[in-house]
Ligand SMILES: COc1ccc(N2C[C@H](O)c3cc(S(N)(=O)=O)sc3S2(=O)=O)cc1
């Protein structure tokens with residue numbers, strides 16, 4: 001029988017054909033115009049509380065669109081800040097650009113891009129599981145952390161060293177060591193927050209975004225390690241890169257700031 005190769009995923013500018021919400025009212029990412037962000041004292045009065053445990057990470061998988069560190073929910077909770085309830089970490093992944101380039105982040109700050117952006121995905125505990133939460137307006141909270149190119153990030157190294165072990169889609173390796181994802185957060189916990197969506201299909205408008213203001217430095221080698229992950233390109237298997245969605249219309253949304 002004719003072997004039908006799995007279709008190469010279509011780029012962001014085609015997603016609206018299958019996911020009309022791509023042209024919705026609260027899509028992500030966005031360009032954060034810092035002069036339009038409104039400082040909200042309530043955010044600092046009730047500080048964002050991040051309490052992760054250091055044995056929550058189970059495995060790293062190549063999803064065919066990014067790496068994904070799967071986390072079991074034990075003791076990995078965030079609350080406070082813009083959140084009205086407790087959310088639990090379910091996975092973290094990233095988006096990045098071409099080798100050596102400065103584009104790659106999904107959110108931009110006054111038009112400035114970073115070489116990569118980490119997403120820590122959490123689901124609202126008022127729902128019974130992430131599947132129920134994933135398409136609800138208050139279902140998810142994602143913490144975005146910008147990666148800048150600089151010195152090696154010791155905390156990211158145990159993870160970036162695993163990418164070479166999961167080159168192909170669905171490859172998976174267990175994480176046998178204790179790992180606390182909080183080490184990936186910048187020291188200064190200031191952030192911007194706004195209501196948005198998943199940045200990949202199905203693009204559900206279910207995300208309270210918390211984008212940390214300060215980037216964390218990772219080395220050029222750690223950024224290059226992201227390209228040990230492979231994916232399908234129109235000309236066959238290639239290095240995974242440019243897996244980021246560009247900024248979407250703000251549609252009048254307010255971005256708040258600590
Ligand atoms: C069946 O519907 C589903 C809905 C969502 C998902 N997920 C995978 C998505 O790729 C995705 C993208 C996220 S991002 N870039 O942080 O905005 S978060 C997230 S997910 O883990 O929720 C899976 C199935």
Ligand SMILES: [Zn+2]
Pocket residue numbers: 093094095119199
């Ligand atoms: Zn993401």
